[in-house]
Amino acid sequence: MALLAFETSCDETSVAVVSEGQILANSVSSQIKLHAEYGGVVPELATREHLRNLLPVAREALNNSGLGVEQLEAITATRGPGLPPALVIGWRVAQAIAYALNLPLISINHIEAHLYSPWIDEGLSSANFNAFQPNVSLIVSGGHTLLVHVRGLHDHTVLGGTLDDAAGECFDKIGKLLGLAYPGGPVLDRISVKGNPAAYQFPRPLLNDSTDNFSFSGLKTSVRYFLEKNPKLKEDDKQLPDLCASVQAAIVEVLVKKTLRAAAHQGVDCVTASGGVTCNRLLRAGLAAACDKQGYSLHLAAPKFCTDNAAMIGILAEEKFKSTNKPSTIDADIKPGWTLA
Numbered sequence: 001m002a003l004l005a006f007e008t009s010c011d012e013t014s015v016a017v018v019s020e021g022q023i024l025a026n027s028v029s030s031q032i033k034l035h036a037e038y039g040g041v042v043p044e045l046a047t048r049e050h051l052r053n054l055l056p057v058a059r060e061a062l063n064n065s066g067l068g069v070e071q072l073e074a075i076t077a078t079r080g081p082g083l084p085p086a087l088v089i090g091w092r093v094a095q096a097i098a099y100a101l102n103l104p105l106i107s108i109n110h111i112e113a114h115l116y117s118p119w120i121d122e123g124l125s126s127a128n129f130n131a132f133q134p135n136v137s138l139i140v141s142g143g144h145t146l147l148v149h150v151r152g153l154h155d156h157t158v159l160g161g162t163l164d165d166a167a168g169e170c171f172d173k174i175g176k177l178l179g180l181a182y183p184g185g186p187v188l189d190r191i192s193v194k195g196n197p198a199a200y201q202f203p204r205p206l207l208n209d210s211t212d213n214f215s216f217s218g219l220k221t222s223v224r225y226f227l228e229k230n231p232k233l234k235e236d237d238k239q240l241p242d243l244c245a246s247v248q249a250a251i252v253e254v255l256v257k258k259t260l261r262a263a264a265h266q267g268v269d270c271v272t273a274s275g276g277v278t279c280n281r282l283l284r285a286g287l288a289a290a291c292d293k294q295g296y297s298l299h300l301a302a303p304k305f306c307t308d309n310a311a312m313i314g315i316l317a318e319e320k321f322k323s324t325n326k327p328s329t330i331d332a333d334i335k336p337g338w339t340l341a
């Protein structure tokens with residue numbers, strides 16, 4: 001079957017065409033530069049940009065796919081969670097197209113799409129669900145930090161999540177304290193390459209507690225106090241890489257150790273990770289080294305499928321529709337607070 005997929009839950013406008021587990025097209029228009037000026041996503045601006053860009057992005061995706069509208073067999077979109085005024089654009093457009101073409105509409109939970117994105121093979125751009133293994137999955141982005149036990153396709157339990165800030169939010173807020181461009185995550189990653197991760201000791205919150213929960217706001221506060229006491233450090237080109245590397249090391253150590261500990265508790269042989277922060281080089285290397293040492297197989301979402309994209313929405317929608325054959329009701333509303341079951 002061929003599906004047209006929409007993703008507008010935050011600040012990427014994305015449309016994809018997928019068919020039989022293959023990604024025929026995946027167009028993404030990022031709003032990062034627009035929001036950078038304000039140091040974070042401005043919902044009103046995001047909405048206007050989605051409105052402006054959605055149809056051109058959809059036209060590009062359809063052109064790239066080589067399919068005509070008459071070949072589409074289903075429409076899918078992110079229904080939640082996300083920013084309500086942003087979500088509503090993609091969801092309403094998907095509803096209108098499904099209604100006009102009399103096609104089934106499949107609603108997708110954005111977090112669940114991240115959860116299965118490690119099974120999209122980057123080189124082949126196709127879903128590799130044949131290789132699926134029960135796993136413990138880390139979903140780590142600007143809005144979420146979750147550990148999930150995935151027993152089978154569409155059979156999972158959330159083990160824990162952040163009690164306050166998400167890991168990506170922590171990277172971005174500390175980036176702001178350090179005077180770096182938004183979003184801070186990729187900038188910190190880049191600057192850290194030249195730094196010493198042991199130069200400064202920042203807290204590793206909840207590292208040794210018995211739950212699968214995370215907490216990152218205390219780390220951010222401790223960096224803030226540290227910078228208030230040492231105001232010159234961030235302006236010093238020689239010290240900044242050490243600061244960035246030390247902050248990154250604290251965040252990544254917590255993510256890696258808690259993920260591996262959850263995998264051991266659940267008795268799985270496989271670990272996966274997805275979401276924007278999974279682009280981080282130290283996190284990728286840290287998970288790879290720990291999984292190698294402890295004998296787990298590791299599936300990391302490919303960097304281009306870590307940040308928000310419609311391909312992961314389409315891949316999950318096709319898989320779900322084939323296994324359940326259940327479309328959404330055409331007039332269903334968005335679900336901004338939709339949690340992962």
Ligand code: KG4
Nearest residue numbers: 141142143168183185189276277280307308
């Ligand atoms: O998944 P995503 O595109 O959007 C959300 O659903 O939140 O993730 C965006 C987040 C931002 O916080 C960004 O700073 C972070 O992912 N991020 C990174 C890196 N690339 C993106 N964080 C650390 N290192 C990176 N290389």
Ligand code: ZN
Nearest residue numbers: 114141307308
């Ligand atoms: Zn996301």
